[in-house]
Amino acid sequence: MNCRSEVLEVSVEGRQVEEAMLAVLHTVLLHRSTGKFHYKKEGTYSIGTVGTQDVDCDFIDFTYVRVSSEELDRALRKVVGEFKDALRNSGGDGLGQISLEFYQKKKSRWPFSDECIPWEVWTVKVHVVALATEQERQICREKVGEKLCEKIINIVEVMNRHEYLPKMPTQSEVDNVFDTGLKDVQPYLYKISFQITDALGTSVTTTMRRLIKDTLAL
Amino acid sequence: METDLNSQDRKDLDKFIKFFALKTVQVIVQARLGEKICTRSSSSPTGSDWFNLAIKDIPEVTHEAKKALAGQLPAVGRSMCVEISLKTSEGDSMELEIWCLEMNEKCDKEIKVSYTVYNRLSLLLKSLLAITRVTPAYRLSRKQGHEYVILYRIYFGEVQLNGLGEGFQTVRVGTVGTPVGTITLSCAYRINLAFMSTRQFERTPPIMGIIIDHFVDRPYPSSSPMHPCNYRTAGEDAGVTYPSVEDSQEVCTTSFSTSPPSQLMVPGKEGGVPLAPTQPTHGAQADQERLATHTPSDGIHCAVTPSSSEDAETVSNSSEGRASPHDVLETIFVRKVGAFVNKPINQVNPPESPETASPLHGSLHSNGSSGGSSGNAHDDFVMIDFKPAFSKDDILPMDLGTFYREFQNPPQLSSLSIDIGAQSMAEDLDSLPERLAVHEKNVREFDAFVETLQ
Numbered sequence: 001m002n003c004r005s006e007v008l009e010v011s012v013e014g015r016q017v018e019e020a021m022l023a024v025l026h027t028v029l030l031h032r033s034t035g036k037f038h039y040k041k042e043g044t045y046s047i048g049t050v051g052t053q054d055v056d057c058d059f060i061d062f063t064y065v066r067v068s069s070e071e072l073d074r075a076l077r078k079v080v081g082e083f084k085d086a087l088r089n090s091g092g093d094g095l096g097q098i099s100l101e102f103y104q105k106k107k108s109r110w111p112f113s114d115e116c117i118p119w120e121v122w123t124v125k126v127h128v129v130a131l132a133t134e135q136e137r138q139i140c141r142e143k144v145g146e147k148l149c150e151k152i153i154n155i156v157e158v159m160n161r162h163e164y165l166p167k168m169p170t171q172s173e174v175d176n177v178f179d180t181g182l183k184d185v186q187p188y189l190y191k192i193s194f195q196i197t198d199a200l201g202t203s204v205t206t207t208m209r210r211l212i213k214d215t216l217a218l
Numbered sequence: 219m220e221t222d223l224n225s226q227d228r229k230d231l232d233k234f235i236k237f238f239a240l241k242t243v244q245v246i247v248q249a250r251l252g253e254k255i256c257t258r259s260s261s262s263p264t265g266s267d268w269f270n271l272a273i274k275d276i277p278e279v280t281h282e283a284k285k286a287l288a289g290q291l292p293a294v295g296r297s298m299c300v301e302i303s304l305k306t307s308e309g310d311s312m313e314l315e316i317w318c319l320e321m322n323e324k325c326d327k328e329i330k331v332s333y334t335v336y337n338r339l340s341l342l343l344k345s346l347l348a349i350t351r352v353t354p355a356y357r358l359s360r361k362q363g364h365e366y367v368i369l370y371r372i373y374f375g376e377v378q379l380n381g382l383g384e385g386f387q388t389v390r391v392g393t394v395g396t397p398v399g400t401i402t403l404s405c406a407y408r409i410n411l412a413f414m415s416t417r418q419f420e421r422t423p424p425i426m427g428i429i430i431d432h433f434v435d436r437p438y439p440s441s442s443p444m445h446p447c448n449y450r451t452a453g454e455d456a457g458v459t460y461p462s463v464e465d466s467q468e469v470c471t472t473s474f475s476t477s478p479p480s481q482l483m484v485p486g487k488e489g490g491v492p493l494a495p496t497q498p499t500h501g502a503q504a505d506q507e508r509l510a511t512h513t514p515s516d517g518i519h520c521a522v523t524p525s526s527s528e529d530a531e532t533v534s535n536s537s538e539g540r541a542s543p544h545d546v547l548e549t550i551f552v553r554k555v556g557a558f559v560n561k562p563i564n565q566v567n568p569p570e571s572p573e574t575a576s577p578l579h580g581s582l583h584s585n586g587s588s589g590g591s592s593g594n595a596h597d598d599f600v601m602i603d604f605k606p607a608f609s610k611d612d613i614l615p616m617d618l619g620t621f622y623r624e625f626q627n628p629p630q631l632s633s634l635s636i637d638i639g640a641q642s643m644a645e646d647l648d649s650l651p652e653r654l655a656v657h658e659k660n661v662r663e664f665d666a667f668v669e670t671l672q
Binding site for chain 2: 027030031034035036038046047048049050051052053054055056061063064065067068069148149152153155156157159160162168183184185
């Protein structure tokens with residue numbers, strides 16, 4: 001099975017990183033979450049109801065819709081906060097990326113652990129810019145808002161291609177497909193990871209410098 | 219085409235399409251109410267939450283939608299359209315968006331109605347929720363108030379895009395294939411809203427003919443009236459009660475059947491048959507409507523709620539509304555340059571052109587002044603006293619030139635030079651206790667003074 005991969009790129013100011021990431025991740029998860037499954041006898045199940053709510057951004061002229069689940073929101077905010085801190089502390093060019101991966105678990109026999117097979121990965125590449133004046137910041141608010149609108153349209157376009165989705169599982173298999181740990185909604189199994197991109201030039205320079213220093217020290 | 223579909227599937231499909239159309243209208247209109255929408259998730263399904271999404275039903279909106287549909291369903295050549303327009307307090311109106319729910323002839327015979335079509339319609343509704351927040355009209359609708367209101371109109375039939383002006387854009391929300399055709403949901407929206415929002419919809423001459431087109435009469439009679447995107451309280455409509463959406467026959471399917479994965483791979487087999495729906499909860503109408511604003515019965519009004527005209531939403535922020543912060547920024551700049559910059563006196567000297575034929579001739583640099591002449595550029599000029607016309611100022615004995623010179627090249631603040639600054643800081647700190655003692659002694663005087671002010 002091939003894993004579907006989508007990449008989005010955004011340029012934002014430092015204080016906009018969190019909201020921009022949350023907007024994108026929540027929009028994806030809105031489409032990849034269902035209500036809680038309730039399995040009944042005779043192999044049938046019913047699905048709970050997913051509520052939604054609007055979220056206004058403070059630093060971007062933008063509003064996004066997220067699933068009404070405080071647990072899910074907390075989980076996303078935690079990882080996005082870590083990403084933002086990592087970006088800030090990196091001291092590099094302000095480049096990083098955050099990945100939201102949907103996967104299925106495949107049970108393996110003992111002693112091997114379960115396999116995680118990704119079926120869709122969303123990657124958001126972030127470039128943090130520094131702005132000097134209030135006027136630039138105001139323009140950035142609006143520009144980033146417009147860019148996020150485009151990203152949401154891109155996401156929706158991909159979602160509505162109706163490409164591969166895991167089959168609806170039986171009760172015994174549901175934990176291999178969905179995250180059943182939340183109390184009000186049920187997203188597909190997902191994991192979020194991020195990395196801070198160092199500029200290639202920097203790492204090469206550091207290595208060369210070290211080599212030369214070592215050589216001279218001899 | 220229809221022989222492949224058994225009667226139960228056909229009935230289910232028709233029901234799904236009907237309720238999908240009704241929910242689509244609800245999502246669109248609610249997104250233009252001007253408020254944030256929030257609904258709760260529920261782990262236990264109820265009979266009233268179609269497509270497993272908590273979308274409230276505003277009875278008035280459902281009523282209008284049903285009226286427009288008149289018992290029909292979207293089909294080829296018969297689209298359901300929701301028109302969103304803006305009306306100013308002066309009565310001018312402009313179409314902003316047309317949302318179209320269409321059906322084309324492309325059928326997907328293999329698709330399972332009760333399962334796949336239903337879930338895909340649910341996904342499409344989620345996409346609609348997301349997309350309704352990103353078109354330009356959303357931000358306009360959030361700021362509606364006494365200057366303008368947002369209206370909606372539902373019609374069924376042929377899509378009419380003429381009112382959107384030239385160069386409108388289209389965004390496709392999504393499609394769902396069914397055995398009887400492919401459902402498509404899209405939005406065509408006017409793009410030149412940016413100028414409109416900046417200008418606050420004043421009656422100023424239109425810019426480059428952008429809005430000329432919408433002030434003309436509609437070429438076609440609009441059969442259905444416009445409605446404001448807000449709604450009355452239950453009390454207002456005592457005489458008119460709109461039937462709730464869910465009666466016992468129209469409960470949504472909430473049960474699905476699981477099959478082991480191997481069975482689902484067999485084509486053509488029914489993967490899941492919905493059981494009899496769970497016990498319908500009558501009157502499981504989602505929450506009652508909330509009061510948005512008070513509307514008179516003729517619908518159009520200038521709402522009482524003041525619109526918070528804060529930041530304009532576009533790049534071209536150079537309009538009146540933004541004048542003051544802009545000015546403040548500029549003045550700060552000017553002061554900065556003047557007050558804290560340590561410029562040697564010689565450098566700052568724009569050689570004003572002294573050669574004017576008027577009686578004001580003479581440079582701005584009067585003789586005898588030290589702060590001004592850089593020397594080089596002015597060797598050819600004769601220095602004379604600058605006597606501005608009509609100036610007869612006994613109060614301020616200095617002449618204009620001296621004034622200009624002195625205030626153009628202010629000396630650096632002494633507290634800013636590091637040495638002096640540090641010393642004076644230390645001295646200040648040392649003298650603080652003494653000064654405090656003095657002030658404490660005079661407390662009564664100060665209090666008396668303050669009382670005289672009150």
